[in-house]
Amino acid sequence: MEPLHVVVCPDSFKGSLSAAEVASAIADGVLDAAPDAVVIRLPMADGGEGTLDALLEVWGAEALVTATVDAIGRPAPARWAVSPDGRTAVVELAEASGLPGVSDAPLQPLHASTRGTGDVAQAALDAGVDEILLCLGGSASTDGGSGILTGLGARLLDAEGRQVPDGGEGLASVASLDLSGLHPRAREVRWRLAVDVTNPLVGEHGAAQVFGPQKGARDGAVEFLDDALRHWSEVLERETGVAVAELPGTGAAGGVPAGLIAVLGAENTPGAVLVAEAVGLPAALASADLVITGEGSFDSQSVNGKVADGVARLAAASPARPPVVVVAGQVLLPEAQARAAGIAAAFSIAPGPVELDDLIARTAPRLRDLAAAVTSLIGAARR
Structure with a gap:
């Protein structure tokens, strides 16, 4: 036998x-x-926290480290990885923009952002990869992915042409997107987003209403963030032609998929399937x-x-x-x-x-x- x-x-x-x-x-x-x-x-993971470690174990690889900022803007290191063939980068949002990294400070639901994850993604693009697997989970922010886009060189401008502040609060005053400074490879690579929820960006089941309280948003802040995300979706649709407000899964990680699907053509993928394929x-x-x-x-x-x-x-x-x-x-x-x-x-x-x-x-x-x-x-x- x-x-x-x-x-x-x-x-x-x-x-x-x-x-x-x-x-x-x-x-x-x-x-x-x-x-x-x-x-x-x-070893497996569902695309959230722990995915990076699971892939490092299977690949027998060492983590790379990029100096960036945490969700509230403080200097912080963030790990990421490249597959053995050099073609795929794995970026875990929780590394730079997660709740664990800001557990020592009061939660800032209106100002926390994903800009640090954008810095890590930029490092991955500089490394020459063809694909970025962005693992969503443990997010500390509700910024619709705007921080990642900012980290990649995009500018969110208000009606006066001034760059808006990072975080969900800034989304309320965005009037236009300036993508002229976007990393030259940002739209050339394949972006796959590991998600394990089907929530839309806005509304009763959206990012702010369902997940905002976990990040410190209360009552008026939840409503404000929901309105800000809806406004952000309208700007994205006007600038890119992509409607994301009701798209399943765009409510993950504070709405990160919304900005990345509209601007970068990212794809939502069930996290467990993404990891299974990668290993x-x-x-x-x-x-x-x-x-x-x-x-x-x-x-x-x-x-x-x-x-x-x-x-x-x-x-x-x-x-x-x-x-x-x-x-x-x-x-x-x-x-x-x-x-x-x-x-x-x-x-x-x-x-x-x-x-x-x-x-x-x-x-x-x-x-x-x-x-x-x-x-x-x-x-x-x-x-």
Whole structure:
């Protein structure tokens, strides 16, 4: 009998283990049960925070660092990466423009911006890449992507021809766009935006109404930002001919996709699918007998654009059609819904009622034990 081919492609267990550490623990469990198994480890992410680290791990690459500014304009470093073939840059918005970087200061929902991420993107363009994968998630701002465009050389002008301030507040007074100083390669490369939401830019389900409060916006500020984003969308449509206000996904990360789709022709891509393609998951699945993925909590969101959902979809489309098993800290999704989403089975690492601190402390060994049990079961079925 041929050795068991297993693809291990988990997300991180937030607050416990990185995706790479989870993959290592699962792989160890597989080899405990089947020492001759061929195990391919592909740490995953859903396109938000942690995506850069997952890709660095798979590529065996070192992060590059650019000196830039954080979401409130203070000097800060930001990491990014280039694929081994030199063609693709990975920029994680949270590195320069994320909430973690400004957690030591009062939130500034009207003034926070993504300009720092624009600086990183400019460095990537200078490096000669053909494609930029921009991972959205953890954003501290609601600026409609205007900061990134500014970092790339665009100018947002008011009715008097003066450049407006950074942040969502400045959007309310934008009258025109000056793209004459835009980086010469900004419109030549392919931009793919990793998103895991379908919210539009404005309205009840838009960037300001849904995500603004997470960034410190309250009552009047939420309404102001929603109006400012609507005005920004009108300027973008007038200047570029692209309507973005109601476009699904443009509400992600404070509306970043809106500005980049209109000006740069960017494409929204489900984050898990984008990462899967970048790490080579479709090719790995072609010869797999078993796929083990996982995340901290397996629930209804897991089968709606998260890693488990992306893995299941790709496995179903693979010639091998391998079974997909989820291992998680907790399993909250009913079995029928999991099966409908293409998940063969889902198991919790909790042995029963257990304190959260204990579960977190013993995540790795419990993952290893559970992976060994799953592998033994699959091995027995093959025999």
